[in-house]
Amino acid sequence: MVLALALGLVGCATARASIHSKDAIVVGVKADQPGLGHRTNGVFRGFEVDVGSYIARHLGASRVTFREVRSDNREDKLNSRAVDLVLASYSITPDRAKLVSFAGPYYVAHQDVMVRRGETRIRGVRDLAGRKMCQASGSVSTERVVVGLGIPTRLVPGSSYSDCVAKLRAGAVDAVSTGDLVLAGFAAQDLRIVNAPFTDERYGVAMRKGDVDGCEAVNRALTTMYQDGTAGRLLHKWFGKSGLKLVQEVPQFEGCS
Structure with missing residues (x-):
């Protein structure tokens, strides 16, 4: 009886810990990535902000708030319970x-390269050899180039992708490389994406490790988001003018564990 009671209490604690059972959800998003997550006058806007709101509503939350995270502190924000989803x-x-549990992905982006408009020497990732490329803190994108593909670039550290883009504009680096949705938000008259994708970037919804119930609930919400046309509308809203070929089918999900 004692063992059964103990197991029952553990089960209750696990249920209470699930994101699926929360009435108020805090979503961690970027504050400096136009198109994905950007804070203007204290208000967060972007594709990931809208997707976070959609997920929270489908989880049954009556209140959703947003909090800034960076690439180098996403795990810490989750595990310290400062945010519930990222x-x-x-x-x-x-x-x-x-370190965390992932639902999704909610989108499969493709890593590409962004350069200053007028730059003609860099037409693809192989042309980054010997060039200065910005390395955003906490990101794995530059590792895919330098380690995964073995391309000897000259890495210049940046605190974030907005910092990297500022360095690109200033001429401190020759290129920035990461997922095309991130690049699309920054692309402007003076910058361009070379449109030579070379890897997939499976963007996941992160939550605290072991929340299987929450993970499965988020996957159900994402499936509905694609099936009811919301995903397509949001992708067009935020990236329709970018020229990217946007995928509007449900991505193949990772298993929840």
Whole structure:
């Protein structure tokens, strides 16, 4: 009887810990990535902000708020319970999956390269050899270029992708490389994406490790989001003018564990 009671209490604690059972949800998003997550006059706007709101409503939350996260503190914000979910161009990787649980992906982006408009020497990732490329703190994108593909770039550290873009505009680096949705938000008259994608970036919805119920509930919400046309509308709203080929089918999900 004691063992049964103990197991029952553990089960209740697990249920209470699930994001699926929360009435108020805090979503961690970027504050400096136009198109995905950007804060203007104290208000967060972007594709990931809208997707976070959609998920929270489908989880049954009556209140959703947003809080800034960076690439180098996403795990810390989750595990310290400062946020409940993270949607912040958070690519699913085996190492990250040891620290948090991922639902989704909610979108499969493709890593590409952005340069200053008028730059003709860089036409693809191989042309980054010997060039200065910005390395955003906490991101794995530059590792895919330097380690994964073995391209000897000259890395210049940046605190974030907005910092990297500022360095690109200032001429301190020759290129910025990451997922095309991130780049699309920054692309403007003076910058362009070379449109030579070379990897996939599976953007996941992160939550505290082991929340299987919450993960499965988020996957159900994402499936509905694609099936009811919301995903397509949001992608067109935020990236329709970018020229990117936007995928509007439900991505293949990772298993919840």
